[in-house]
Amino acid sequence: MGTSDSLLTQAEAVLRANDVGGHYTRPSGRLYPHQWNWDSAFIAIGWAHLDWDRAVREVDALLSGQWTSGLLPHIRYNPQIHDYAPGPEWWPAVPARSAGEVTSGISQPLVLPTAVYVAGLLQPDREVRLAWWARVCDQLRDAVRYFADYRTAPGSPLIVLVHPWESGLDNSPRWDFAVRQGHRPSRPYRRVDTTIVAAAERPQPPDYDLYMYLVELIASHGYDMRAYLPVTPFAVYDALFNAIWYRAAVDAGRIAEALGRPAVVSPEALAGFRRAYRETLWNEQQHLFLDYDLKSGRQIPVATTAGLMAVYGGLVDAEQAGTMLGRYVARSRNCHLLPSTPPDQEGFEPARYHRGPVWVPTNWLVARGLEDLGLRADARALAEATVDLVRVHGCYEYFDAHTGKGAGDGQFSWTAALVIDLLRRPIA
Ligand code: 2M8
Helix, strand or coil, X not given: CCHHHHHHHHHHHHHHHHEECCCEECCCCCCCCCEEHHHHHHHHHHHHHHCHHHHHHHHHHHHCCCECCCXXXXXXXXXXXXXXXXXXXXXXXXXXXXXXXXXXXXCCCCCHHHXXXXXXXXXXXXXXXXXXXXXXXXXXXXXXXXXXHXXXXXXXXXXXXCCHHHHCCCCCHXXXXXXXXXXXXXXXXXXXXXXXXXXXXXXXXXXXXXXXXXXXXXXXXCCCHHHHCCCCCCCEECHHHHHHHHHHHHHHHHHHHHCCCCCCCCHHHHHHHHHHHHHHHEECCCCEECEEECCCCEEECCCCHHHHCHHHHCCCCHHHHHHHHHHHHHHCCCCCCCECCCCCCCCCCCCCHHHCXXXXXXXXXXXXXXXXXXXXXXXXXXXXXXXXXXXXXXXXXXXXXXCCCEECCCCCHHHHHHXXXXXXXXXX
16 A cells, blocks of 8 residues: 555545534544534534535534524534533523534634535536535525624724634734733633643633633623624634635625625625735735734734635735745744744744644645745645655644644544645645
């Protein structure tokens, strides 16, 4: 068996081991036993190569947690499992469309419409593909529009992120400004994560104090952003979240178009969004997009991979993408690519979770974005570096930026799913 064959076999085994009853795929065995939003989107792409019907079930499961507003929750809890914290008791009275659904009360980067588009194209039978798209199209549209309808602030079409967990890059140094304010929840809370993996690889106590403070704040305002926006310390335009939302709107639009249905977001609104993204988030000095803190009315001066996601979003042209990437790589000397934070950025920690380590999903997003822009050599180099890291170290949750050593959970679903995609659908 060639090395790619054995890596494929290994990755497939990880997905199968994390498959919960053929309904959803947990991100990993003990650390994350429920269904996570953007994990399942990436995972569905992996399944689409192995067992297309299983990919459909992954998406169905995620969509069954959708709220009346269209929000797709960041966690869809499995009510049989109680060893993850915070549990659903922290998210009371969630307005899910289906009775009996137990979810969190915030969302995550909206990769799902793009995953449904990509997985759909992996179905060779056009009728089967269109029938699937027809079945999920309205729910995807609602998930996209939820952010435009409920999660913007006056004067800008950009989406407001209300919790570090929504960013997917939880303890990114970008959020240190809010952690430093010292907010704490009114009730005690427990942590399970540090009993499973080393505390040195996880967010710190002050990070969790902020997370739980915001959970209480959001839940106590009935999950209505406009009600808590004046009092929350955390309201940001996240460069990653907004780029992914834009791409989701475009891909949900492609699905609608294939079905002969009306646009999901109008071309004028998409153009206005592109303009706002560039005007608000571009930083000429860093040659990167930065996040924006609505409370201070300023950009957050912290460079991370989030600033490269405009490449995936299709919000920059090839020339700008090439320059952004070149700069980021040049600042990341002595690191495996791409460190989530470049080593010259204050707050960089090579082995601590989202503060420096290399993550397969963010690499995948940038590589696919480069591919779409025609920067094939860059895309291929990044894809190969990513696959090699997994080949050498295993399907870890993430990888030490300096040594490449795997960290977090060692049987990680999105790592497996996206390596399968990169091997089975190599960069064009
Ligand atoms: C991590 O986040 C969860 C909270 O959502 C956690 O730390 O418990 C993040 O890496 C997030 O991006 C990811 O979706 C989740 C599951 O893999 O784990």
